[in-house]
Amino acid sequence: MSRSPSRRGRRPAGEDTRGAIIAAARESFADKGYDATSMRGVARAAAVDARLVHHYFESKAQLFTATMAVPADPEAVLREVLAGPRDRIGEGLARAFFGLWDAPDRTPVLVSLIGAALTTEHAARMLREFLISEVFGRVIDTVSAQGDDPPHGRDLRAGIAAGQMVGVAILRYAVRHPPVVAATPDEIVAWVGPTLQRYLVDG
């Protein structure tokens, strides 16, 4: 339990610290998985005080979400897709996902999340809350707020859309089914984009 803060200097608070915490957390989630990663361990790896980690992130789940974030603001990515042509929202979403997931530093974190979601209720809830509600649910809400019929079975549609993306992610990054690994993002988007379009937009 003894730490050796003298070995590496503590970083001052600020944006740099937040980035260092996220980088350490990303490495820990990828190496050890979700359950075995602790806020304290991340603080140690980032050479910051544990209280600083709690200052930036309320919970391990929130810290995890931060490690998965696109380099840009994920809200901005979503807004951009939603601002594009209505008949290409599914395609735009699918493209954004592979742009995020194909990044070599994020793939192991994604695989770790999916594995954890199968075995721990905490990680499962995170997947439900983040991917399904924050991303797909919001797409449906935004699209229907633009003057459409109220969506039928919004949460079911969001869930099945998430199922398609999670399943393809498993085959591309975890099970590594060769044809799905070898495909370019464009080739996968050509199949999956219209599927998301039907689930989320056309209904």
Add this chain to the structure above:
Amino acid sequence: MSRSPSRRGRRPAGEDTRGAIIAAARESFADKGYDATSMRGVARAAAVDARLVHHYFESKAQLFTATMAVPADPEAVLREVLAGPRDRIGEGLARAFFGLWDAPDRTPVLVSLIGAALTTEHAARMLREFLISEVFGRVIDTVSAQGDDPPHGRDLRAGIAAGQMVGVAILRYAVRHPPVVAATPDEIVAWVGPTLQRYLVDG
């Protein structure tokens, strides 16, 4: 390592034995997962000689596949779907899957397979070989043998179709996203059926 064959009588060889082995294997895969299940342990649980297990099943993978089989002949189920109206093949497939997976004795085995596929190459290969090649690949081959254009990216299409089904299975049986759990098979099939139809049949 000592066994007590006297505690329960050994069963004679025959169909009943094969069924007893499958039942014991199903329980073991569900309780312990794929890796921790051994042919020897299954033999012990079924109260049969280990050589008999090897007589019926060449490998643990083959034994596993047998535990997942529909009560009827899976080939027959597939033949029936393929013999139906061409524009409802996707729907028929999706319906067959939920008929299989919703059975309470099979759900935990399915969840265990998916979990194992994320972490062990053996289980991953099993998923690829069985679900993708034997089921979805065969659908594409059969449909295209009926006089269609040769399929483009057959293995990619089969993989993405498998991704949709694996992903929905995760949300319904493992992550247990409430709207996907609460939906009837018909409601899910209404969304997923046309997706499989496009991936596998319409291309």
